[in-house]
Amino acid sequence: MKRLLLAAVGSLFLAAAPASAAxxxxxxxxxxxxxxxxxxxxxxxxxxxxxxxxxxxxxxxxxxxxxxxxxxxxxxxxxxxxxxxxxxxxxxxxxxxxxxxxxxxxxxxxxxxxxxxxxxxxxxDGQGFLARKSLELKGAKDLEGASICVQSGTSNEVNVADYFRAEGMSYKEVRPFDTFDAAITAYETGRCDVFSADKSQLAALRLKLTNPAQHVLLPETISKEPxxxxxxxxxxxxxxxxxxxxxxxxxxxxxxxxxxxxxxxxxxxxxxxxxxxxxxxxxxxxxxxxxxxxxxxxxxxxxxxxxxxxxxxxxxxxxxxxxxxxxxxxxxxxxxxxxx
Missing domain, CATH: 3.40.190.10 (Periplasmic binding protein-like II)
Structure with missing residues (x-):
């Protein structure tokens, strides 16, 4: 019986091999x-x-x-x-x-x-926040009750929720946007107080603003983003x-x-x-x-x-x-x- 079982297993393997190789x-x-x-x-x-x-x-x-x-x-x-x-x-x-x-x-x-x-x-990388200098924010701990723009389909939404929950703070999430350009436009037109994304993305998107010098990345890194x-x-x-x-x-x-x-x-x-x-x-x-x-x-x-x-x-x-x-x-x- 054992010999028959081994033979059957071998036959199945040989039958499957050509299809896989093909x-x-x-x-x-x-x-x-x-x-x-x-x-x-x-x-x-x-x-x-x-x-x-x-x-x-x-x-x-x-x-x-x-x-x-x-x-x-x-x-x-x-x-x-x-x-x-x-x-x-x-x-x-x-x-x-x-x-x-x-x-x-x-x-x-x-x-x-x-x-x-x-x-x-x-x-x-790591996620952070982009904010207007005029708000005079010292860091993310000053964002209690802030409205935040994020891009949809990313881990950024979850990271923001995790950060505010862990810090016992509240925030308002502005409707997630399908593209970076849509999100950064919403931020620049004042629909939200800050924009949150990976810090490399924020550095890149900041260049697209009308006056990049009026905006600053807050010091905190709130997540690991490999x-x-x-x-x-x-x-x-x-x-x-x-x-x-x-x-x-x-x-x-x-x-x-x-x-x-x-x-x-x-x-x-x-x-x-x-x-x-x-x-x-x-x-x-x-x-x-x-x-x-x-x-x-x-x-x-x-x-x-x-x-x-x-x-x-x-x-x-x-x-x-x-x-x-x-x-x-x-x-x-x-x-x-x-x-x-």
Whole structure:
């Protein structure tokens, strides 16, 4: 009987194997299509927006360009799909985009019940409040009874409710808005006293106000907002590819590999550099790419630090210090898993 049972189980496994193997992977589909489909915001300076030239730009945009460069050796082979907070998960689940790179917070429910995998934390953030200087607020504790604007379809609504409940304070939530622009317009026209969102978003949206200097971010950070790219469950190789794109960009910065010196670094005798750049081992091939996949990415968009500095760092309109978004070797939280 035991032998018959084992034979039956083996037959079922063999019958199922061809169907599973026949399913096209996301990487195969992207290669056949000739472009990566990337879901981004509808316009958030520094992260994903169209610049004065009508080109997509920002940290989240550069992450997708890095993936395209790794696959095609061409960072331009990306189709960007602007998605609202409300529609982003539906688009990813339906296969309309291959990866969602859109200031999305990694939470337990999103990671376990929506059918997605977060590939890493590309930006460590926290929620805060934007207020008019004329209100002379010293901090969030002065917001008792205030009216607050938030965007719908985000965790911002829950975080505001949690904060005021924990502090024993009351507030009035102005009807949630479908887009950032609608919410910030409501704030600027006086429909609410303050606007609450992730602090990086507030820094970006503040630039859209008629007179940004008349508005200030309050000092408090009321939540943890680890933002990162995500993919659908069910394709581990694609998950690995997107995850290791992030790790590779961080490792490149840690090892001093930049867009300017990457070709020179190919001559390095450092085994960590050799493995990362593909002159030793077959790490790229293991995720369906070429040996020089990291070289392709860094040539195209630079390492993590270069991406950060170019889009949101000091000297840019957002002027955000690295802080916790620095490397672990410099007091930050970014830590690339080792290539070995």
């Amino acid at each position: 399913q096209a992977s996301t990487l195969d589909e992207v290669k056949a299509r000739g472009a990566l489909n990337c879901g981004v915001t509808q316009g958030l300076p520094g992260f994903s927006y169209t610049n004065d030239k009508g080109e997509w730009a920002g940290m989240d945009v550069d992450f997708c360009r890095a993936i395209a460069a790794a696959i095609f050796d061409d960072p331009a082979k990306v189709k960007f799909s602007p998605l609202s907070a409300k529609d982003r998960f539906t688009a990813l689940a339906a296969g309309a985009v291959d990866v969602l790179s859109r200031n999305t917070t990694w939470t337990m429910s999103r990671d376990t019940t929506l059918g997605f995998n977060f590939a890493g934390v590309s930006y460590y 933002l990162g790219p995500l993919v659908r469950h069910g394709d581990d190789r694609w998950f690995d590819l997107v995850k290791w794109t992030y790790f590779a960009l961080v490792n490149a910065e840690e090892l001093g590999i930049t867009a300017q010196n990457v070709d020179e670094k190919l001559k390095s005798s450092d085994p960590r550099v050799k493995r990362l750049l593909g002159t030793e081992g077959k790490y790229g091939e293991d995720i369906g790419l070429t040996a020089n996949w990291v070289v392709r990415m860094v040539r195209a968009v630079g390492n993590y630090g270069e991406i950060y500095d170019r889009n949101v760092g000091p000297g840019t309109p957002l002027d955000i210090e690295r802080g916790i978004n620095n490397l672990w070797t410099k007091g930050g939280l970014h830590y690339g898993m080792p290539v070995r």
